[in-house]
Amino acid sequence: MSDRVIMHCDMNAFFASVEQQSNPELRGKPVGIIGASHRTIITTASYEARAYGVRTGMAKWEALQCCPDLILVVGNNRKYTHTSTRIFEMMQDYTPLVEVFSIDEAFLDLAGSLALFGSAENIAYRLKARIRHQFGLTCSIGIAPNKLLAKLASEMKKPDGLTIIRPDEVVETMERTPIEDLCGIGRRMNRQLRQLGIETCGQLERYPLDILRRKFGIIGDKLHRMGQGIDESPVIPDERSEPVKTVGHSMTLSHDINRRDEINRYLLQLSEMVGRRARRYGVSGKTVHLTIRYADFDTNIGKQSTLLSHIDRSDEIYQAVQRILNSINLEQPIRLLGVRLSNLRHRDSQLPLFQEERRKDLATHAMDEVNNQYGDFKVTFGSLLTDEHKGSSVISPAWRPQGIRNVDVK
DNA sequence: TCTGGGGTCCTAGGACCC
DNA sequence: TCTGGGGTCCTAGGACCC
Numbered sequence: 001m002s003d004r005v006i007m008h009c010d011m012n013a014f015f016a017s018v019e020q021q022s023n024p025e026l027r028g029k030p031v032g033i034i035g036a037s038h039r040t041i042i043t044t045a046s047y048e049a050r051a052y053g054v055r056t057g058m059a060k061w062e063a064l065q066c067c068p069d070l071i072l073v074v075g076n077n078r079k080y081t082h083t084s085t086r087i088f089e090m091m092q093d094y095t096p097l098v099e100v101f102s103i104d105e106a107f108l109d110l111a112g113s114l115a116l117f118g119s120a121e122n123i124a125y126r127l128k129a130r131i132r133h134q135f136g137l138t139c140s141i142g143i144a145p146n147k148l149l150a151k152l153a154s155e156m157k158k159p160d161g162l163t164i165i166r167p168d169e170v171v172e173t174m175e176r177t178p179i180e181d182l183c184g185i186g187r188r189m190n191r192q193l194r195q196l197g198i199e200t201c202g203q204l205e206r207y208p209l210d211i212l213r214r215k216f217g218i219i220g221d222k223l224h225r226m227g228q229g230i231d232e233s234p235v236i237p238d239e240r241s242e243p244v245k246t247v248g249h250s251m252t253l254s255h256d257i258n259r260r261d262e263i264n265r266y267l268l269q270l271s272e273m274v275g276r277r278a279r280r281y282g283v284s285g286k287t288v289h290l291t292i293r294y295a296d297f298d299t300n301i302g303k304q305s306t307l308l309s310h311i312d313r314s315d316e317i318y319q320a321v322q323r324i325l326n327s328i329n330l331e332q333p334i335r336l337l338g339v340r341l342s343n344l345r346h347r348d349s350q351l352p353l354f355q356e357e358r359r360k361d362l363a364t365h366a367m368d369e370v371n372n373q374y375g376d377f378k379v380t381f382g383s384l385l386t387d388e389h390k391g392s393s394v395i396s397p398a399w400r401p402q403g404i405r406n407v408d409v410k
Numbered sequence: 411t412c413t414g415g416g417g418t419c420c421t422a423g424g425a426c427c428c
Numbered sequence: 429t430c431t432g433g434g435g436t437c438c439t440a441g442g443a444c445c446c
Contacts, residue, residue: 034414041414056446059413102446186444219420242418250415287438297413304439338415 005120006235007108008142008150009091009127011084012159014104016046018083019073021136030067033075034060039252043075047159083135090130094123099235107147109235124162145170148231151183170229175202182226193223201227243344247281248289249273250338256295258333267321268314270339275314279364283344284312288320291338294331303328310345313364317341 011017015033020026030049034040042063045054052067063070084103091098094117097109110120117123124141131137138160142153145167152173153163165173179201180190192215198204204227212220225231249270257263267290278284288311289304303324311317321339 037414038411039414043414057413061412105446184444188443217421244417246417248416252414255411300441302440306438336414 003111004145005110005114006144006147006150007110007120007124008101008144008147008154009106009108010140010142010151010154010158011087011104012138012140013044013046013050014084014137015044015075015080016049016073017137018080018135019076020046022079026071026073029071030054030069031071031073032060032063034072036074037252037254039254083137087131087135087137090134091127094127097235097237099241100238107150107235110143121162121164128160128162146229146231147233147235148183148226149173149229152177152181155181165229174205174227174229175200177201179204179227184222184226201229203227244281244283245344246340246342247274247278247283247285247344248338248340249277250291250336250340252293252336253334256333256335258330263325263334263337264322266337267325267339268318270337271318271321272314274339274341275312275317275364278312278341278344282346284310284346285341286310286343286345287341288317288324289338289340289342290321290324290328291336291340292328292330292334293336295333295335297335299332301328304342306343310343312341 016031019031019033020029026046028048029046030052031046032042032049032054033044034042038060040060042054042056042058042060044056045063049063049067049070052070054063054066054070058066060072063072080103088098088100088106091106091108095108095110095113097112099107099109101107108123110117110123113123114120117126120143124143128139128141131139140154140158140161140163142150142156142163142165144150144153144165149165149170153165154161156163177200179185179193179198182201185193193199193204196207196211196215198207204223207224207227209220209224212223214220216223251266251270253266257266286309287304287306289302292301293299294301305320305324307320311320317339
């Protein structure tokens with residue numbers, strides 16, 4: 001394992017850069033990519049916007065306070081997924097071992113490619129040149145003996161960086177690297193480690209392992225290894241990746257709501273979104289989750305219910321969600337609603353026995369066909385047909401280009 | 411017009427079985 | 429007449445990632 005060569009490639013300000021490429025008027029200007037709702041946040045800021053202090057996750061109004069000239073662009077997911085897919089295909093020219101980590105990041109295992117291409121550095125330059133030439137985009141690349149260090153390396157120089165951590169440089173690098181720079185140490189863990197006086201990876205490595213274990217359980221061992229820059233996890237290409245475990249959608253409402261009929265309309269829409277995606281993936285689920293965030297933002301209620309059988313039809317999901325909602329005593333107006341399906345397995349392809357069930361299945365199938373062909377919500381349940389419920393399909397950075405390949409069969 | 415949306419993994423407690 | 433354990437499944441909540 002010690003002679004692995006792993007590359008991590010991270011597209012710079014991906015959504016914003018794609019927009020600047022397709023619209024020259026945006027080039028050189030502060031651009032923030034946002035969602036369609038007025039309660040949206042900045043999903044990506046161009047480097048010009050970052051210079052003003054605009055950051056991912058900021059509320060729209062907050063970003064405008066940092067940078068009054070900020071140009072806000074509503075994200076176009078289709079454009080990003082299209083570009084992203086083509087970039088990942090390009091990476092396949094250098095190794096079949098490409099792990100898509102998010103819509104704009106991937107790991108490549110290059111150990112088997114060096115004989116053909118000379119060196120990992122050489123591959124990095126070639127890939128960068130092609131991405132720039134074909135898409136007008138830059139990326140930051142890290143090369144190291146494992147994924148943890150490759151990701152750390154790619155973060156070191158942005159934009160358009162290339163950073164290599166060689167095996168004999170690992171110890172020195174870890175000595176000066178702040179713990180929060182590691183992927184896996186978030187805000188909370190950073191705070192807890194700092195309370196122990198640990199600020200750098202070097203200090204983390206030297207900290208007594210038994211205390212880490214006592215305080216963090218099995219995570220303690222992981223932390224100890226991370227501090228040394230050790231990570232044995234393999235690069236897993238999509239076709240070998242774990243099947244997806246949950247399918248869900250949630251939405252922050254344009255205004256806080258109270259009325260049950262309004263709540264139901266959103267829940268029906270969410271159930272339809274979840275059901276449609278589950279059916280597209282060919283899975284059904286046995287557990288249904290309802291998520292509610294109250295107007296105060298801090299109170300989040302999650303309630304789940306496991307059914308007697310697996311379901312994938314939107315109306316069945318909706319009914320289950322209804323039952324869960326009935327068991328909750330609502331205490332505040334609602335800001336966000338979410339529906340999720342888990343306990344997934346391959347859908348049973350057999351048609352149900354009863355006439356009524358069969359009819360519903362066929363109707364569902366017909367509805368899916370139209371939606372697959374013409375886009376989401378061209379055909380849907382009658383109660384959804386208001387302007388508010390046109391349902392913009394959302395893509396997240398957790399998106400995977402090929403979707404689900406295989407699903408656990410239990 | 412305060413703070414999105416998609417996931418994964420881990421923990422901890424309770425029910426239930428043998 | 430004291431409360432053993434191992435296993436699985438379920439639920440709720442939180443940390444973390446992009």
